[in-house]
Amino acid sequence: MKAVVFHEFGNSDVLRVEEQPDPTPGPGEVVVDVTATALNHLDVDVREGTSRFPVAFPHTLGVEPVGRIAALGEGVTGWQVGDRVAVYLIAVCGACAYCRTGRESLCVAPDWFVSMGSGGAYAEKVTCKTSQLIPIPDGVSDVEAAAAHIAFGTAWHMLITRAGLRSGETVLINSVGSGIGSAAVQVAKHAGAFVIGNSSRDDKLERAAALGMDVGINYTTQDVVAEVMEATGGEGVDVVYEHVGGELFQHGLDSLRKDGRLVICGGHSGEVVPFDIIPFFRRQLSVIGSFVFTRAEVEACFALIARGALKPQVAATFPLEEVKEATDLMESRAFFGKIVLTTGGAA
Ligand SMILES: [Zn+2]
The missing domain is CATH 3.40.50.720 (NAD(P)-binding Rossmann-like Domain)
Known part of the structure; x- marks a missing residue:
């Protein structure tokens, strides 16, 4: 598969599109064929080495993937190959006091956080745990879902849940x-x-x-x-x-x-x-x-988007190969809404 990687911290010139082995799902995991993924300012911090997250090289950025389930790991139930999903940025444990009480972004024992460990979303495929999957309803396109899930999830969590x-x-x-x-x-x-x-x-x-x-x-x-x-x-x-x-x-x-x-x-x-x-x-x-959001909040936003009550703002889309141009646009701040990378096949 193609993936955007960087081998050292720096500006957008360090980003490279390289061929990598296709991932295979472990127990409880799925592989998602990524069709669209939005850029996030966190990606800039990670690339520049200022994020305060541990980064191992080569590293693939990206925390907002959307696509279709391509393969199921051992023991996965309730999901089918072909299901359209957005991937929640934290692999929550599902068992701690915060997970059990609807506050999963505060999970004390996440397996993964953002692109650390799991491989980032600027790629043709990502692996994730089933605890990260958010179904995308009909009426919400892949590009809209990519532009929406972190932006609307965050806004909903802050305004409705927290404030x-x-x-x-x-x-x-x-x-x-x-x-x-x-x-x-x-x-x-x-x-x-x-x-x-x-x-x-x-x-x-x-x-x-x-x-x-x-x-x-x-x-x-x-x-x-x-x-x-x-x-x-x-x-x-x-x-x-x-x-x-x-x-x-x-x-x-x-x-x-x-x-x-x-x-x-x-x-x-x-x-x-x-x-x-x-x-x-x-x-x-x-x-x-306020720290990120929950999957349930994203599902509430997706339902409102499907009904036309909320409208994801897609500033521009770029193919994965034009990641540098997309990143430079984000860093210019001369855009409105979200910038989305696509890999072909976006519905
Ligand atoms: Zn937990």
């Missing part, structure tokens, strides 16, 4: 042009919220407005907190959706109304920030951490 967003609340979505930002705009609107979003680019704000965003703020030319206060009658928002870090984390805290909650899943633009404790407790604010 408990309710109809009638106001929410500030940071960086609406990203995959998880554009998904969050749609999930928040679907939940009945009034949605304010920000971006560094007016064209991305226009795209988000077309998805239902009520108010857009360009954080390079406008004062985020002042614009939020203007849009909320001086109150601030109930919920901030944060995945950027640095200055936007600060703006997020300052944009909350009293008793508001900020839910956060990342901090690329500044992972260590000053934090003023006094207004935090006097205004009774909450900061809520």
